[in-house]
Amino acid sequence: MADHILVLEDIVKAYDRHLAVDRVSFAVPRGSIFGLLGPNGAGKTSLIRIITTITQADEGQVWLDGQRLHSRHPEQIGYMPEERGLYKKMKVGDHLLYLARLKGLSKTEAKARLTSWMEKFGIVDWWGKKVEELSKGMQQKIQFIATVVHEPKLLILDEPFSGLDPVNANLIKDEIYQLREQGMSIIFSTHRMEQVEEVCERIVLINKGRNILEGKVSEVKDRFKENRFRIDYKGELPEGLLSQVKVVGQSAGQITVEVSEDAQANALLRELLDKGVYVQAFNEILPTLNQIFIQQVNPAETYG
């Protein structure tokens, strides 16, 4: 448990007769970026609401930083929900101060930290503006600052890049990496699988309230690989070269093969080189997280 900032054990949550979370367990390694994934209605928000003590689990245990979850723990968590709730009529600076004070910061400390964040984002002149004067993306930057200003141990970000242009998305992404470098642990919830591949080290996939897949992103991709390799080459392929492998795709200068074991791929590459074929690229085709997500959540669908 020492290596984990958050541990969930056998969490159950039902609303009336609907079982939203069904014995979910997982652990978030300290100082990592962890993807909490699942289709709409899977139970992710229900789990986040339990972790942030907004609601309570019917059964199971949550441990934060080695302690059973208790009422002071929210001060150590920063949660940016997908529904961004800022008071439209309030001025940005007052609003941020109010939220930072709620998280236990003194007024002086809050002001110093907020000013430093606003300087970092180049938005000091927004301090006196009303929230309603800001665009959706601008409000999101404010929400991000409000979420991290008290330097929580655990940061939970629900679709943090939605509504942000690529420049601002990168700005926030860089800040997330920096916070991780400083030791913060981050749970990242999104439906955008390419973002997960880019930023997350581990994932858990929730479907219909259950944990159906968990692990390091690289291991998960490896688990679902189909031993396929794509070879880009120049010139002609010698006769009989591919008799040992299954060819599953072929076009000018490119061939895709399926091997029965890894060693066969090495043997094929060696043979290509020995026969004087100019190999431009020899790549293993790993499934994308998007393909794995679709296949696991909806097994009737195939990919390839």
Ligand SMILES: Nc1ncnc2c1ncn2[C@@H]1O[C@H](COP(=O)(O)OP(=O)(O)OP(=O)(O)O)[C@@H](O)[C@H]1O
């Ligand atoms: N307060 C509630 N009362 C009744 N049912 C609820 C309540 N909150 C969630 N549910 C139900 O519990 C299930 C899980 O919902 P939850 O919001 O946790 O899913 P989610 O994975 O966050 O989905 P999304 O990706 O769409 O945000 C859904 O079937 C939802 O309808």
